[in-house]
Amino acid sequence: EVQLVESGGGLVQPGRSLKLSCAASGFTFSGFPMAWVRQAPKKGLEWVASISSGGAVTYYPDSVKGRFTISRDNAKNTLYLQMDSLRSEDTASYYCARRQVQLRVFDYWGQGVMVTVSS
Amino acid sequence: DVQMTQSPSYLAASPGESVSISCKAIKSISNNLAWYQEKPGKANKLLIHSGSTLQSGTPSRFSGSGSGTDFTLTIRSLESEDFAVYYCQQYNEYPLTFGSGTKLEIK
Numbered sequence: 001e002v003q004l005v006e007s008g009g010g011l012v013q014p015g016r017s018l019k020l021s022c023a024a025s026g027f028t029f030s031g032f033p034m035a036w037v038r039q040a041p042k043k044g045l046e047w048v049a050s051i052s053s054g055g056a057v058t059y060y061p062d063s064v065k066g067r068f069t070i071s072r073d074n075a076k077n078t079l080y081l082q083m084d085s086l087r088s089e090d091t092a093s094y095y096c097a098r099r100q101v102q103l104r105v106f107d108y109w110g111q112g113v114m115v116t117v118s119s
Numbered sequence: 120d121v122q123m124t125q126s127p128s129y130l131a132a133s134p135g136e137s138v139s140i141s142c143k144a145i146k147s148i149s150n151n152l153a154w155y156q157e158k159p160g161k162a163n164k165l166l167i168h169s170g171s172t173l174q175s176g177t178p179s180r181f182s183g184s185g186s187g188t189d190f191t192l193t194i195r196s197l198e199s200e201d202f203a204v205y206y207c208q209q210y211n212e213y214p215l216t217f218g219s220g221t222k223l224e225i226k
Contacts, residue, residue: 045217
């Protein structure tokens with residue numbers, strides 16, 4: 001059974017940093033691209049970052065480019081999201097998602113972790 | 120960016136009825152469109168990709184249609200488990216973008 005479990009969320013002040021983790025199990029982690037998607041309170045879904053199966057290629061929307069860094073450790077079956085220079089508008093639930101190999105769709109999602117950026 | 124306009128934002132229906140949700144892209148995305156289901160306390164579920172291809176495990180009462188800029192998710196014979204929020208997502212180009220969601224509630 002595919003499982004994605006996020007951790008590392010919490011309350012952080014504007015301008016500070018936070019690092020999220022996603023522990024993957026139930027599939028060959030190194031064989032799949034991965035991504036982070038977020039959802040602000042009462043809002044829709046927003047794609048935040050993607051990474052190739054080997055970790056060499058990453059993509060970000062302009063809203064987080066230069067502030068967020070996605071990475072992975074295939075030996076530990078873990079996905080990360082380093083979030084720097086956090087803003088109030090980054091307040092959201094952050095979801096780890098497995099991307100299909102051929103298509104840029106997300107076939108498994110975690111339950112999410114809440115990040116609140118506030119002073 | 121490819122903006123996705125989803126409608127309606129809210130839909131009320133009764134079990135057994137059929138409903139349709141629309142998703143429109145500001146420019147052609149070929150058939151590179153997916154639909155997801157969101158339910159409280161559960162992980163999001165991929166229902167359909169490539170505009171009309173059911174993901175493994177998606178009940179056959181779900182169907183997707185469209186290509187280019189206009190897409191539709193149809194659910195026939197609604198069951199109680201179908202009442203949820205539905206999102207479309209284009210994956211034709213980066214940044215990947217989602218529609219604003221449609222909340223399907225029991226009438």
